[in-house]
Amino acid sequence: MDRPARTSLGSPAETEAGTPDLLRHAAELAIGYRSSIPSRRVGPARGVTADDLRAMVGRPLPEAGEEPRAVIDGLVAAVEPGLVTLGSPRYFGFVIGGSVPAALAADWLTSTWDQNANLYVASPAAAVVEEVVGGWLTDLLGLPAGCSVGFTTGTTMAHFTGLAAARHSVLRTVGWDVEEDGLSGAPPIQVIVGADVHSSLVKALRMVGFGRGRAIRIPTDEEGRMRPAELHRVLAELGPGPTIVCAQAGEVNTGAFDPLDKVADAVATRPGAWLHVDGAFGLWAAAAPGLRSRLDGHDRADSWTTDAHKWLNVPYDSGLVFVRDAAAHRAAMGISAAYLPSAEGAERDPIDYVPEMSRRARAFGVYAALRSLGRAGVAEMVERDCAVARRMADGLAAEPGADVLNEVVLNQVLVRFDDDDALTRDVVARVQEDGTAWLGGTVFHGRAAMRISVSNWATTEADGDRSVAAIVRCLADARRARGGSG
Ligand SMILES: Cc1ncc(COP(=O)(O)O)c(C=O)c1O
Known part of the structure; x- marks a missing residue:
């Protein structure tokens, strides 16, 4: 005879009775972490290794369930040394936003509500919030009215979705x-x-069935911008046939924008060709009056991608794809089955615009971020980050031996020290170890560089200045270690 399911916690009703206290406790822990962000060391605990973390986290899977509060306390203690303060106003690695307070709070509720944002019928609230947010974003980002929108995990899956729609349309x-x-x-x-295409776009091309090696790469200039004359030439030389051109708004190292108007002119010479724009972070420039002109012509494309988890400062994960031809979007991503409601005359089902079936209701966080910031707040955040990036570039350029390699047209700065790859890498490693700020390294057009990406809603000039001082200190240490003057 089957015995009633029992865990070491007791019955579900007994377990649930402890849930309010557990959630209050978790909220206090979360609030404590959040409050510590401005003063926390930015990287993981000094010297912590993967083996240290394995030793703290790893254990045999318990046979009997454990008391939830002890589980949470154990989790916090075990992972704490391996947490990176990605939400720090001095985290300048990759392109990483923090989270504005309203988006974080909405994200807590998203987990608690536990909606499946696949079908209208599974969550009318999630479906309608997607619709409303999609309209707001289309307007804010200067995209054609009536674009369809998909809420993906990130830009990589947004590319996958946009390119699948492109594939449908051109064929x-x-x-x-x-x-x-x-x-x-x-x-x-x-x-x-473009020759400086982001690796995520190449991955998405692979996933939709276009081999990496098949893509024609258009030469770029010293900032990583596609050369439109080369694009014209290549398009003129190609025989007729279905064509997809992928441009970018915001090169991951320099922040440079492909000349989208000229790219769109070239694509327009080929009827039926599709223009896709990777705007993972650069598309947010459209929301900032002082930067918008960098994107001139972007509204002539057919699909666009961006991330809310980057510059809108919504918690992970939160990507977006926009497609001009909603029918192509639905043709590529739509799904039907006997047990699913038919699309005929029904409300919008989010499932028809993304690769996944079951998924988190990501639009709640985006909704909260946009309402709490407003149009003015988004513009102010983007412009302030760019101003801090320029200030950091100026501060570093004033240091003898430090070269800013790019035109700082957005939020990205590339710096190289003493025109020396090894020294530059050493300075990056020292800054990471120092913990005041975190930033990474790269190789751009053959030269090693330090990459600074300013994408956090809370970054101030003071954060920029403090970080520049730390970089200069690390530069002096690196030179001394090589036996130079420092
Ligand atoms: C230009 C660009 N495109 C695409 C991506 C990939 O975005 P995600 O990590 O959200 O998939 C990034 C990430 O940094 C990026 O900078």
């Missing part, structure tokens, strides 16, 4: 139904990218 124009017949035997698609 449909030559009479091929890729959703029905696949890519085997399909007319070949010419895919064109």
Whole structure:
């Protein structure tokens, strides 16, 4: 005979009775962490290794369940040394935003509500919030009214979605139904990218069936911008056929924008061609009056991607894809099954715009961020980060031996020290170890550089100045360690 399920916690009703206290405790822990962000060391605990973390986290899977509060306290203690303060106003690595308070609070509720944002019927609230937020963002980012919107995990999956819509559209124009017949035997698609394309776009191309090596790479200039004359030349030389061109707004190292108006002119010479724009962080420039002109022509594209978890400062994960031709978007991502409600005459089902079936209701956090910031707040945040980036670039450029390699047109700064790869890498490592700020290294057009990305809602000039002072200190230490003057 089956015995009633029992854990070491007792019955579900007994367990649930302890939940309010557990959640209050977790909230206090979360609030404590959040309050410590401005003063916390930015990197993980000094010297902590993966083996140290394994020793703290690892254990045999318990046979009997453990008391939830002890589990949470144990988790906090075990992971604490391995946490990186990504939300710090002095975290300048990769392109990482923090979280504005309203978005964080909405994210807590999103977990508690535990909605499945797949179908209208599964969560009318999540479906309608997506619709409203999609409209706001289309307007804020200067995209054509009526674009369809998908809420993805990040820009990589947004690319995947936009490129699947592109694949559908360019093959449909030559009479091929890729959703029905696949890519085997399909007319070949010419895919064109800039030489400084982001690796996530190349990954998305691989996932939609275009090999990495098949993409034609258009030469770029010293800032990483696609050269439009080269694009014109390549398009003129290609025989006729389905074509997808991928441009970018915000090169991951320099922040540079492809000249989108000129790129769109070139694409327009090829009827039926599709223009996709990677705007993972750069698309937010459209929301800032002082920066908007960098994106001139972006509204002429067919699909666009960006991240709310980058510059809108919404907690992970939160990506966005916009597609001009909503029918192509739905053709690529739509799904049907006997047990799912039919799309006929129904409300918008989020599932038809993204790769996943079941998914988190990400739009709640985006909604809260946008309402709490307002149009003015988004503009102010983006412009302030760019101003801090310029100030840091100026501060560093004033140091003998420090070269700012890029035009600081957005929030990205590339710096190189003593024109020396090894020294530059050493300074990056020392800054990471120092803990005042965190930033990474890169190689741009063959030269090692320090990469600074200012993307946090709370970063101030003082954070920038403090970080520049730390970098200068580390530079002096690195020179001394090599036996130089420091
Ligand atoms: C220009 C650009 N495109 C795409 C991506 C990938 O975004 P995600 O990590 O959200 O997939 C990034 C991430 O830094 C990026 O900077």
